[in-house]
Amino acid sequence: MLGYALDRLLTLVPTLLAASLLVFLFVRLIPGDPAAILLGDAATPEQVAALTRELGLDQPLWKQYFLWLGNILEGDFGTSIFFGKPVLAVIADSAETSILLAVTTMGWIVLIGVPIGILAAVRQGSWIDQATSGLAMLMASVPTFWLGLYFILVFAVGLGWFPSSGFPSITGEGGLLNLRYLVLPSLTLAAPNAALIIRLVRASMLDVSREDHVRTARAKGLHPLRVAIKHIFRNALIAVAGAFGFTFAALVSEAVVTETVFSLPGVGRLVVQSILRRDYPVIQGVILIVVVFYMFVNLLVDLAYARLDPRVSLK
Amino acid sequence: MALLEVRDLGLAIAAGGRLLPVVRGISFAVEENETLGIVGESGCGKSLTALAIMGLLEDTAIRITGGSIRFEGRELLTMAPAERRALMGNRMAIVFQEPMTSLNPVYRVGDQIVEVLRQHRDLSTSEARERTLRLLEMVQVPEPEQRVHSYPHQLSGGQRQRVMIAMAIACDPRLLIADEPTTALDVTVQKEILELLQDLQKRMGSAIVLISHDLGVIAETCDRVAVMYRGTIVEEATAGELFANVAHPYTRGLLASIPPADRDVEWLEAIPGRVPAVDQEIPGCAFHPRCPFVRDLCRTARPEGRDFAPGHSIRCHFPREWRT
Structure with missing residues (x-):
């Protein structure tokens, strides 16, 4: 397993190289001149040209790319x-918010998606199944910006249960209690993803419940709930595990809207603002790190498959 | 009192708001220590009968439309689910046709046997493990100490079926239903599995219902044979009487389609036509469209069950017609 993981990490190298080139080129396709934006409307053409030279943006593209790449290899x-x-310092500032937001969101997704999905599958065709199906449809189709605003209106402004915006670090004053700032944003972000997991858990469980070995489990005289959890859900989990991985990885980009609505200092908002500022190094840095994150999560998903399904052998 | 008594059992498929009958009021009994063979073509309702006895028709499209199933004197069809589950895998157990898919792929085979033991017996984990090893020895799985740790996909089809049998006999069932237990296996393995079932029956004294489409398999193993056609038992007798004294044209057709072992034949006799679709209404005798000896009466009147000889019952207007 360790050998497999190392092999897989090695194959990341060419992928990362390709990704870095794409990122570099796409960022430069954004119209607008960073030096001009930085200096504002009052800047003279001479000032802009001087800053452009200072930032190294007057060099040929290939030179800029290799310079950038070479520096990255040195960290x-x-x-x-x-x-x-430094770009890494800028990213680190917003990473805490993003990581905590992603983890709490993932917690909600599992907590909401899995039990409701199991319930819907076990009670297939009943009113419970219909109700959860309707709920999932609603959660998936309500836009996150609307849901976020609604949560703020009801739970922050109306009931006053949770703060409406911002996120002070958990290392600062208030400590872990500051996580309450993330309750509404994480629920907002979790809603459409939990809907997906509800439907996926239900569908996979219904698939598995038609398999022969489930009949064997019933023939043992096991309680239906034990059959549902230990035999059906455990097998359905193999299909759902992949979705968990992709959902987790995709949260980074999905968080952009939520972070904006709740004024969270996260990576998503950093990217959007950096694009508006034509802050090339930050955009490139964030996207590259997100790519590495995606690939890492993918690797974890593959390792998880091998743990969940004894028929999968890692080579 | 028979161990298992099935009376007028009717099963139907719920399809598009209609109930299409698939088992039309069959009755049979199984005594302690006896092996009853149920034989018939695919779709005759033999496997559904097995599932109905085991209580495995829940969550399927099959409905029980009437009749009774009594086991050890107790009516199963009206029994509370929890009571029924206490019997399943315990007093009665089943071995399925598909050893490749009938075991849970994500658990070790040993643990799957331990599960049924702990469900019905008050055993500690280590006691259950010990008993699992002995069960695997009983069903002649080689190197049971290693095999208990294997996943199903690491075993051959024959070994998996042995594991299924070990699981079925784990709690000493009084009734063991074997639904085409050898159909998916190589011929050589088939014979071993059948011998194993017979051997286990002798040691445990339980009754076996062996379901097969293969009269050869039935002939080798069963004390009594019931021949099913389109949801009805058309002929039933002890194995010796049946093979010596075939009376129903359908049974004769089944026998004639077995290749003889002692000589080469160019052509095997086949039963003409095919099993009619479930939704097809057939007046008179259900077999008449395929029967080579059909007469007018067969097309209009459904034959009632009657004794052809002592202990040999039949549903046919003109039994042994080919002799006249």
């Missing part, structure tokens, strides 16, 4: 044009 992702700080 230097460049300096933010806007903040004037």
